[in-house]
Amino acid sequence: MEYTSGGDRHAGELAKVFADLVRCETRVYNALNDRLRDGHGIVTSQYEFLSYLRDHPGCRVADLAGEFAIGVGATSKGIDRLEKQGWVARRPNPSDRRSSLLALTDDGARLVEEAERTFTGGLAELLGGNLDGPSLSAVAQALSALRSALERDQVGTPIG
Numbered sequence: 001m002e003y004t005s006g007g008d009r010h011a012g013e014l015a016k017v018f019a020d021l022v023r024c025e026t027r028v029y030n031a032l033n034d035r036l037r038d039g040h041g042i043v044t045s046q047y048e049f050l051s052y053l054r055d056h057p058g059c060r061v062a063d064l065a066g067e068f069a070i071g072v073g074a075t076s077k078g079i080d081r082l083e084k085q086g087w088v089a090r091r092p093n094p095s096d097r098r099s100s101l102l103a104l105t106d107d108g109a110r111l112v113e114e115a116e117r118t119f120t121g122g123l124a125e126l127l128g129g130n131l132d133g134p135s136l137s138a139v140a141q142a143l144s145a146l147r148s149a150l151e152r153d154q155v156g157t158p159i160g
Contacts, residue, residue: 028123028126028127029044031122031126032044032047032119032122032123032126035119036115039114040111040114042115045078046078046081047112047115048068049064049078049082049088050082050087051112051119052067052068053102053103053104053112054104054108054109054112057103057104058091058101058102058103059101059102060093060099060100060101060102061075061076061079061099062075062099064079064102065158066157069156069158070158071158071159079102082108086105086107086108087104087105087107087108088102088103088104088108089102089103089104091103
């Protein structure tokens with residue numbers, strides 16, 4: 001079924017999908033924020049940055065910004081806060097003096113390892129506890145396809 005713009009008969013269905021998608025994301029994100037803040041003194045965005053840095057050592061601020069579809073300025077400010085806490089270090093980039101390479105400190109690596117249990121446990125409860133296996137697989141497949149298409153077409157990519 002193809003959806004078109006311009007007030008067609010599927011507009012209401014698309015608006016409902018949008019509302020459900022955004023409201024679910026907000027509620028899950030907020031619930032994870034609460035758990036991570038209470039258990040580790042960080043919020044979900046900080047956990048995501050730390051986790052990405054663990055899995056992609058030597059990445060740049062621009063790499064994080066691209067992955068999370070947020071502006072470079074906001075990403076840099078987020079890294080500044082993590083660096084101030086002693087969880088992330090900036091290193092000179094030998095191939096580009098205008099950028100730095102990012103790395104977790106030992107404290108950052110310990111924090112993300114501890115917080116990961118809280119994060120995955122929260123996801124298991126919030127998603128796995130409310131969706132059966134086939135439903136969860138269907139949601140995962142649909143969101144992955146949508147994300148791939150949006151990223152391929154660079155939809156919603158921030159400027160700057």
